[in-house]
Amino acid sequence: KQEVTQIPAALSVPEGENLVLNCSFTDSAIYNLQWFRQDPGKGLTSLLLIQSSQREQTSGRLNASLDKSSGRSTLYIAASQPGDSATYLCAVRLTGTASKLTFGTGTRLQVTL
Amino acid sequence: GAVVSQHPSWVICKSGTSVKIECRSLDFQATTMFWYRQFPKQSLMLMATSNEGSKATYEQGVEKDKFLINHASLTLSTLTVTSAHPEDSSFYICSARDPTSKETQYFGPGTRLLVL
Numbered sequence: 001k002q003e004v005t006q007i008p009a010a011l012s013v014p015e016g017e018n019l020v021l022n023c024s025f026t027d028s029a030i031y032n033l034q035w036f037r038q039d040p041g042k043g044l045t046s047l048l049l050i051q052s053s054q055r056e057q058t059s060g061r062l063n064a065s066l067d068k069s070s071g072r073s074t075l076y077i078a079a080s081q082p083g084d085s086a087t088y089l090c091a092v093r094l095t096g097t098a099s100k101l102t103f104g105t106g107t108r109l110q111v112t113l
Numbered sequence: 114g115a116v117v118s119q120h121p122s123w124v125i126c127k128s129g130t131s132v133k134i135e136c137r138s139l140d141f142q143a144t145t146m147f148w149y150r151q152f153p154k155q156s157l158m159l160m161a162t163s164n165e166g167s168k169a170t171y172e173q174g175v176e177k178d179k180f181l182i183n184h185a186s187l188t189l190s191t192l193t194v195t196s197a198h199p200e201d202s203s204f205y206i207c208s209a210r211d212p213t214s215k216e217t218q219y220f221g222p223g224t225r226l227l228v229l
Contacts, residue, residue: 036220041204041223041225042222042223043119043206043220043221043222043223044157044206044208044220045220046217046219046220049217089156089157091157099145099147099210099218100147100159100162101147101159101208101218102159103149103156103157103158104156105155105156106155106156108154
């Protein structure tokens with residue numbers, strides 16, 4: 001059974017700091033990995049999707065990397081802003097599972113002024 | 114990106130009543146939709162996979178007679194929580210898979226259920 005863990009569970013940083021969120025998964029036979037953002041009481045916003053054949057994806061101040069062999073992904077946020085405060089979730093899709101996603105435990109990020 | 118809506122956005126009901134939550138894909142046809150449950154400060158847990166025109170596939174530990182799923186059209190799936198109890202209080206989120214992009218799931222805004 002695929003298990004997805006995110007470290008740290010919570011993080012507070014001052015505005016402007018660069019930060020890294022970590023995601024690890026136990027089954028490396030993944031189809032892809034996706035990072036989401038969730039604001040309190042809201043649904044999910046997809047940030048980045050990395051296919052199993054890719055090593056990284058970038059969108060603006062966000063960069064996600066994938067090391068399938070070691071079962072790890074990182075989400076790098078550059079020059080953090082208070083508006084980045086949210087919970088960040090990673091999710092993996094195993095091969096042959098018809099789009100079924102297994103979500104990580106999440107990292108609650110707070111960026112302070 | 115594609116849009117998925119949920120209705121209602123929140124609902125309060127008495128214990129023992131049934132509650133229906135709708136999930137709609139607004140600008141694409143979704144043969145597959147997914148229902149998740151999220152307890153406070155926890156991650157999303159997949160409850161079931163809803164397939165248009167056929168029975169839903171439930172995850173281990175999810176009671177299919179308690180959480181009724183109907184996917185009668187390519188744009189609508191419903192989740193009915195039957196005989197709701199306080200422990201069913203949670204945040205329910207649906208997602209819809211865009212068949213033109215197999216990897217892409219679009220998530221609804223969620224429905225918060227409080228059972229008194």
